[in-house]
Amino acid sequence: MILLQNLYKDYQVNGKLVPALRGIDLSIEKGEIFGVIGHSGAGKSTLIRCINLLERPTSGSVVVDGVDLTALEDRKLQEQRRQIGMIFQHFNLLSSATVAENVAFPLKLAKRPKAEIERKVSELLSLVGLEGHRNKYPAQLSGGQKQRVGIARALANDPKVLLCDEATSALDPQITNSILALLRDINRKLGITIVLITHEMHVIRSICDGVGVIDGGRIVESGKVVDVFLKPQHPTTREFVEQVADSVELRETVAHEKSSGDRIIVRITFLGEQTYRPILFQTMMETGTSFNILQGTISRMKDTPYGQLVVELDGDAQQVNSTIEALRLRGLDVEVI
Numbered sequence: 001m002i003l004l005q006n007l008y009k010d011y012q013v014n015g016k017l018v019p020a021l022r023g024i025d026l027s028i029e030k031g032e033i034f035g036v037i038g039h040s041g042a043g044k045s046t047l048i049r050c051i052n053l054l055e056r057p058t059s060g061s062v063v064v065d066g067v068d069l070t071a072l073e074d075r076k077l078q079e080q081r082r083q084i085g086m087i088f089q090h091f092n093l094l095s096s097a098t099v100a101e102n103v104a105f106p107l108k109l110a111k112r113p114k115a116e117i118e119r120k121v122s123e124l125l126s127l128v129g130l131e132g133h134r135n136k137y138p139a140q141l142s143g144g145q146k147q148r149v150g151i152a153r154a155l156a157n158d159p160k161v162l163l164c165d166e167a168t169s170a171l172d173p174q175i176t177n178s179i180l181a182l183l184r185d186i187n188r189k190l191g192i193t194i195v196l197i198t199h200e201m202h203v204i205r206s207i208c209d210g211v212g213v214i215d216g217g218r219i220v221e222s223g224k225v226v227d228v229f230l231k232p233q234h235p236t237t238r239e240f241v242e243q244v245a246d247s248v249e250l251r252e253t254v255a256h257e258k259s260s261g262d263r264i265i266v267r268i269t270f271l272g273e274q275t276y277r278p279i280l281f282q283t284m285m286e287t288g289t290s291f292n293i294l295q296g297t298i299s300r301m302k303d304t305p306y307g308q309l310v311v312e313l314d315g316d317a318q319q320v321n322s323t324i325e326a327l328r329l330r331g332l333d334v335e336v337i
């Protein structure tokens with residue numbers, strides 16, 4: 001659906017080149033929610049703004065739904081941009097226009113007939129849960145409500161892609177969750193591809209299918225959230241995964257236990273249905289190994305439940321090895337730590 005190929009972007013500041021993107025390659029599937037996570041200055045905003053060419057890349061190509069946007073002349077580009085909606089951290093609403101007028105704005109620009117605009121605005125306000133607020137002005141709304149207007153407006157032209165530029169960074173945690181739930185809902189109902197940027201792992205874990213980690217203008221790790229989250233490879237990815245408290249606790253437990261003796265400690269990861277089955281207990285019964293659970297967590301990544309246990313195995317070397325083997329044969333990921 002979205003292909004970014006060898007994307008570079010340099011800014012000119014006082015005659016000097018500031019490189020913001022240094023060779024980005026990304027492929028985002030139709031209908032997925034893809035998150036790009038990175039620290040401040042890593043290049044997230046530049047990257048997302050290159051997808052609709054709000055920012056023109058210095059080199060490389062941006063292909064959306066089979067069309068190379070970088071090769072289009074202005075008028076064609078305007079048309080293609082209607083396929084791509086965008087929402088912003090600070091909402092960017094017209095303060096002198098009502099909620100309904102804000103949502104109608106892109107439809108008026110596209111010269112849609114009045115009756116269609118009226119129908120579409122009502123439909124969109126109902127989708128984002130703002131039916132009763134159509135005649136209010138942005139200043140009369142909460143942050144979460146303003147973002148809902150932003151979302152309705154971004155969907156006005158039935159785009160295939162929705163870009164979210166730190167869409168929840170200005171909101172408190174509870175409101176953030178309700179906006180994330182709305183984005184998930186829209187993705188499911190409309191099948192729209194969503195690309196978001198964030199510096200919060202919580203956002204990625206809650207709603208994304210795929211993730212790219214950006215650092216110094218490069219994607220240093222990418223893949224399915226489940227894989228990247230449970231087996232982070234790059235130091236920057238590990239830092240972000242640690243933002244989500246349970247993994248920090250696990251790490252601290254392991255460090256503590258490792259230093260207190262010579263033991264076999266393993267981290268066992270359960271995914272999906274495995275999470276709720278007594279695989280560990282059954283395996284230990286069969287191999288006659290005793291075990292001691294040092295730390296454990298069960299959580300959820302979007303729709304996928306997962307569990308991680310840090311377990312001390314007690315038995316002779318052969319028993320321990322056959323236990324690890326048996327757990328792996330049953331599909332669990334076992335890492336000796």
Ligand SMILES: Nc1ncnc2c1ncn2[C@@H]1O[C@H](COP(=O)(O)OP(=O)(O)OP(=O)(O)O)[C@@H](O)[C@H]1O
Pocket residue numbers: 011012013018019020038039040041042043044045046047199
């Ligand atoms: N318009 C601009 N002119 C000059 N330099 C810029 C411009 N926009 C971004 N940069 C620089 O490009 C680099 C990447 O910035 P960008 O805003 O894309 O990162 P970011 O990850 O979105 O950061 P933040 O989370 O702080 O917004 C930084 O070094 C930044 O200073």
